[in-house]
Amino acid sequence: MALSDSSIRTAKPKAKLYRLADANGLCLEITPSGSKLWRYRYRFNGKAKMLALGAYPAVTLQRARQLRDAVRQTLAEGKDPSLERQAEKEAQQLDGLTFKELALEWHSYRAPRWAQSTADKTAAYIASDLLPVLGHRPVKTITRPELASLVRGIEDRGAYNVAKKTRQWLNQIFRFGLAKGSVESNPATDLDVVAAHAPPTRHHPSIPFTELPELLKQIDQANIHVMTRYAIRLLMLTGVRPGELRAAPWCEFDLDDAVWTIPKERMKARRPHTVPLSHQALAILGLLREITGGYKLVFAGRNNANRPMSENTVNKVLAELGYKGRQTGHGFRHLLSTELNSRGYNRDWIERQLAHGDQDEIRDTYNHAAYLEQRRQMMQEWADSIDALCAGGNIVSIRRA
Template identity: 65%
Template sequence: MALTDTAARTAKPREKLYRLTDAAGLCLEVTPSGSKLWRFRYRFGGKAKMMGLGAYPAVTLAKARERREDARRLLADGIDPTTHKQEEKRAQAAHVHTFEELAREWYAYNSPRWAPATAAKALQYLEGDILSVIGQRPLQEITRPELVALVRKVETRGALNVAGKVRQWLSQIFRYGLAKGSVVSNPATDLDVVAAIAPRTKHHPHVPLSEIPTLLAKLEASKCDPMTAMAVRLLLMTGVRPGELRHAPWEEIDLESATWTIPAVRMKARRPHIVPLPTQAVAVFLKLREMTGSYPIAFPGRNNRERPQSENTVNKALHQIGYEGRQTGHGFRHLLSTELNSRGYNRDWIERQLAHGDQDEIRDTYNHAHYLPQRRQMMQEWADSVEALCTGANVVAIRSVKS
C-alpha cells in the first residue's frame, strides 16, 4: 500500500533503523534518533543503489514523490540520478557569483517600474560607476571598505547627487541578494554615515521680475531661433519644467480649451499634470503651430524634426544675451514661485501648478487635478501682470488671495 502522510507523521523511532515503503522505490527511513529521511531505491548498471531525497517534514510526501519521478525520468534517459545530483552540486560550487550578475538581475527586476529616462540614467551610472569597479568581484568577498572607496571616487569628481544614488543602489542590490539568498549580509548599509558633506544647495538662478522686460527685449532683438524666444515666454507663463516643454507633442495641447495635459509617463513625479494656459500662452502656441504644427513635437530640433529641441538651447540663448549665471530655463519656475507666494496665493495652488509632490500621498492622489479653476485665474493674473510690466502700463498690485 502507498504511504500516507499520517503514517509518516506518526512513525516513531525504534532501537534499529527501519523503513516505511511508498511505491516505485520511494521509502521513508526512520532512524533511532528520530530523523525521518526520504530514500529512493533503484538499480543502475545492474547494481542496487539508494539516493537521498531530503528530510521529512521539510520535504513533504508529495514533494518526495515529485523528486522520485524526476529521478525516474533520468533513469529512463540512461542517467544515474545520484551521479547527476553530484555533478550539479560540483558545478554550482565551481561557479562564482559576481556582483554584476546580481546587479543586472536587480536592474531587470526594477527598471520596468521606472520612467524610461530614469531607467536609462540608472543603467548609465550603474555601468560607469559601479560595475566598472566591482562588477567582476565575487559577491561574498565584497567588503564595506571597498564600497566606501567606490563612493569616494564618485564624490571626488564633485558628483554628490550621483554618489547618493550609488549608495542607494548598492544597498538595494545587496538587499535584493539577501532576499534571494545570494548573500548572507549587506555590506552597503550605513554608507551615508561617511558621505561627503554636500555644499549648500544653489537654486536655479533667476533675475527679479523687474528685469524680465529687459530680458525678453534682448531675447527678441538677438539672433536666436524664434522658437527659443517662444519657449522662454512659455516657461515664464506656465511654470513647467524645460524638459516637459521640449518634449511636448501637439496632441497634449488643447488650445480651444486653453489646457495642456501632460501624461504621468512624462512627469517627474509620475502623475498626470494639467496646465491651464493664460491667453498670452495660447497666443504663443498659435504662432508656434504655424511653424511646427506639421510635426508631432511642438518644439522639434533644428537638424532632426523628429527629435525635440536640445536641452541646452534655452540656456545657451540666455547666456548669449548676457544672463549666464543669472537666469536659466528652470529658474523661471523659481521666479514664478517667489512672485506668487509673495502675492499671497494659496500655497496648494502654487505647488500644484509647479507639479510638486505632496508629502501626504493620499491627499496628493486625490488632488492631482484639483484647483484647476483657481490655478487658471491665478496664472491669467500672473501673465497679465507680466504683460503690463513689459508694455510699461501701470501694474496694479494683485489682491492677496488666501483661499
C-alpha cells in the first residue's frame, strides 16, 4: 500500500532500523533514534543500489515522489543516478573553487621540484601580488583582460622581472587547473603580447678584476659586521650564489678534505654541488667557526641564530660603500666567470664551478667527479691571484687545456 501523511506521522521507531514502502522504489527509512529518511531503491547494471532523497518532514511525501520520478527518468536515460549526483556535487565544488585554492594547490605540487629559496620567493610574490586581487575569485570567472591589468600594475611600479614571473606563474596555475578539470580555458595565455618594454638593466653588475683591491680595502676599513665581511670574501672565493652561502649549515663543510657539498634540495638546478675550498676560503671558515661554530648555520642571524643572515645584507653594504649598480653579491659569479674564461681555463670547469650543470644526468654525474681536482687547482689559483693583485703583484693569464 502507498504511504500517506498520516501513516508517516504515526510511524514509531523500533529497536532496529526498518522501512515503509511507498511505490516504484520509494521507501521511508525509520531509524532507532526516530529519524525518518527517504530512500530510493533501484538496480543498475544488475546491482542493487540506494539513493538518499532527504529527511521527513523537511521533504514531504509529495516532494519525495517528485524526486523519485526525476531519478527514474535518469534511469530511463541509461544513467546511474548515484554517479550523476556525484558529478553534480563535483561540478558545484569546481564552480566555487577560488583562485587562492588553485594557486596554493599548484604551489604545493611544484615546490618539491624547486630549491627552497625559489619556493619561498614564489609563495611570497603570490601572497603579495596575486592573492589580494584574485584570491577570493572563483577561477572560472577570471578573464584575460583583468589578468593583463594586474600584470600591468606590477610593471607600473617598475618591477619588470616580477611581472615576467607573474605571467609565467599565472599561465602555469591555469594550465594546472585545465589538467585537473577545474577550468575549461586558460585566460593567462598570450599575456606577454601586451607586456611593457622593460628598460635595459644589468641584473648582476660586477666591477673589473683590477678594482678588487680598492673594494676589499673599503670592506676591511668599513664599520660593518665581521660576518658580512667574511660573507663577501667567500662569495668572491667560491662563486656560489648568495642564497646558497647565507643558508649554509656547518654540516655541509668538510674542512679536512677542503670541500663544501651542497645538497640538491638547496640548489637552483636541483643537483648536488661540490665546491672545492681554497686555502684562503678555509682560513675564513676557520675564523667563522670561532663565532658560529656552536650554531647550526655558518651565517647565523644576529637576532635569531636559527635563521640565516638577511638576503639583503651583502647588497646593502656594497651599496653603502658606493658600489650600487656596480657590484652585487651575485655579481661576483659574473666576475669569476669573466676573469677565468679570459685566462683560458676549461669552460666546463668554470660552468661546473658555477653549478651550471649538464642536462644529461649521466654525463652530469661523470663531470661532477671528473672535474673536482681540476676545479680545486683553478680556484686555488683564482684565490692566489686576488692576493697577488692586492699585494701589488703581477697577474698573468694562466692557460689550461
